[in-house]
Amino acid sequence: MALSINDSSVKLAYKGPFYIDVLSGMAGHLRQMYKRKPVTCNRLYKIFFELTQNVAKYSAEMCQLYQHYKYGGIGSFTIEEKNNTIQVSTTNMIRAEDAPVLVSYCNEINSMSLDALREYRSRKRRPEPGPADSGAYIGIIQIGIITRNKVEYTIEPLSERFSLFTITAKVDIE
């Protein structure tokens, strides 16, 4: 998985295991970078964790080097400023069979109004998670609610069994 940074609009980037302490440190750095825009900063902070914790938990590529951590999903993220928005993208490996499910999640969420998303979130977070844990789905719903923008995504097949999933959320700079 290649990570290419050739643009000064990239403010922060990382590739590796998404251990919670790594994410926590990065998020602290984000807070410092955007502390002069507190409303934007808060939104950015929230979607950063929603996106990255999905990678930590659900990436098909894992690093369990440190037994201390429950989740060691591997991926990459970039934070870019473009067109008066801050764009947070994560990329991680997924099983090829999960691609249509993720596409369906994103399209469904993108089609909903804010009120519909809030109602949907209420329904989705109520039941206890079981084998079909909808954690990642609720995370994407939350991103739609926080950003008030559609998420963008790409799926790049790597092999018969695996693909790369990239999702981008945009926060308007206020």
Place this chain on the structure above:
Amino acid sequence: MEKLKNIVIPANKETPYFPAVEFDYEKGECTLSGESYMEDCYKFYNPLIDWLNAYCEQKNAIVFNFKLYYFNTQSSRMILKIFETLMKFKEKGGQVEINWYYYQSDPDMVEEVEDFQRESGLDVNLIEING
């Protein structure tokens, strides 16, 4: 019935993803403060909810303060469980006061809390603080 022991978990800079916890049996006041995005929400919150259930069997009033400035979606499920526990307490005649403190720079938190209110049926006092 045996009196419950207080739960006190101080904030820890090395693990900022756990909120500070103060559940005071004598005062009848519970506070969660900081941020909540730990890896295993159930492991952290289930003992707190067990404590709350036991408290509600013994006492007749509670004040619950939320000073959570960020929580992830898994944590929001557990927060909703707390609300549901408090609602059951209220339905049995308990007095419930819930205060939610939020930063002026986080107006989105108001919507989150409104949704908790709607989902649980409980009223929440929203208190804006500078920052």
